[in-house]
Amino acid sequence: MIKVLFVCLGNICRSPMAQIIFENMIQEQGLENEFEVDSAGTEGYNEMCHAGIHRGTKEVLRKNGVYFKEHYSRKIRKQDYAYYDYIIAMDSENISDIEYIVGEDKDNKIKRLLDYTNTPRNIKDPWYTGNFDETYDDVIEGCSAFLEYLKLNS
Template sequence: MIKILFVCLGNICRSPMAEFVMKDMAQKQGLEEEVYIESAATSSEEIGNGMHSGTIAKLTEMKIPFTNRKARQLTKDDYENFDYILGMENKNLHAIRKIVGQDSERKISRLLDFSQTPRDIADPWYTGNFDVTYQDIVEGCKSFLQWIKERTNG
């Protein structure tokens, strides 16, 4: 089983959106038994809070199933428990490394590093644009899933 952890600043917008988008993609491709997916925050600001209403609205609009969840902070143990730790932007990668330490197993990347156009995913908490964030997350999840398939089947 491949274990994936999506990480953003607060774990209420981007990382839970990526968590549920990826779970939906995996389920539709019959891979739900092959991947385990969670999300977490680098900061403690939103711990215990539910998803942002903009994330809920976008997932609902796109008919992506989701469950109620509470934001949690990344821990040092997550590095050992997950195969991939995917941040949404370079600031997240820096914060992830501060929490988990050295990335000796090269598990830490940005989600869009697997796409044709590697870049940060903007935080809709600040931009207010959940549509662009969703499009970037879908692009990243598709690219990452394809990358995983190529590695495991090739």
């Protein structure tokens, strides 16, 4: 089983969006039994208030016909590094924050989602930009490329 953890800052916009989209993709391809997928944030403030998925994320998922269940944010933990095979960040700052929490990436598990595409870059945080459609498009591109990578390399 391949274990994947998607990570962003607060675990209410980008990383749950990536988790949901990736779960839908693997289910559509009949691969759901081959993966364990979760998401987390590098900050714990949303976990403390039991925050769910941001309404902008819910709206863009619904608009695009993506099925999802409610998700509640959690902060990444040091032990997540040993547990997960892939820790997929949304931007470079997330990577720095992840490494601060879990320690050095000695097993080369931590990458940005869009590092698996032909145009590696950060996924902008829609909490600040307000552009959930752009984030959705980037996450679709990244999850598609990441899944293809896994199918070729597993």
